[in-house]
Amino acid sequence: MSTKKLTIISICIALNTVLSSVIRIEGMAPMSTVFNIIFATFGTFYVTLIALVTAILRMFIFNIPPLAITGALFGAILAGLCxxxxxxxxxAWFGEFVGTxxxxxxxxxxxxxxxxxxDSNAVWFLYTPRFVGATIIGGIIAVLIYSRLKHSRVFKDIQNLFDKESTTSK
Structure with a gap:
């Protein structure tokens, strides 16, 4: 993996870690959804890596419960695949919605x-509305941001960098 790619991944992890922890609604992390959807354009492996490392960092730095992993990981995988x-x-939004x-x-x-x-069965009704809400809010934000990013030369270059390696490593 190139230094350039590692640098981009590190920046993505840092942005995701900070913004997902700062811009949040209690029990929801819509910014995590935003990043999963946008980073899905880099490839399934990369969005999953970024989501996993970010979730682990959020758990240790900001004392977020294991929901950080269960919320982000399935969404990242399915967003990347979709x-x-x-x-x-x-x-990508559909994959994030189903996954997260x-x-x-x-x-x-x-x-x-x-x-x-x-022990309460009421817990079943606690997470789904919050996770679904976060994916709807985050999805709208992601689509709006992506609609601007996709015209950016820098973003296109980053996508090409990640796409080039995924097609040559097959």
Missing amino acids: YKFTKSIFG GIIGSIVSVPIMQFFMDL
Whole structure:
């Protein structure tokens, strides 16, 4: 992996870590969705790597519960895969919605019941509305930002850098 690519990944992780922790609604991290959708254009491996490292950093630095991982990881994987097959930001948004809003929220329930020692079945109704809400809010923001970014020469160059290696490594 080139130094240029590592630098870009590091900047993406730093931006995602800070902005996802600062710009948030209690119980929701719509900025994490924004980054997953936009970074899905770099490729499934890279968006997943960025989401995982960001989630781990958020857990340790900002004392975020394991929801940081369950919320971001499934969405990142599906956003990357859906973007790969559709080449559409809306495809990435759909993947993020299903991955984070549905799968991530369902997987979060038993994990949080374990960590918080909760016995209540009401926990099932706690995460899905928040995760779905975050993916809708974050998705709208991501589409608006991407509609401007896709015309940027720098962003196109970054996408080409990541796309070039993924096509030559096959």
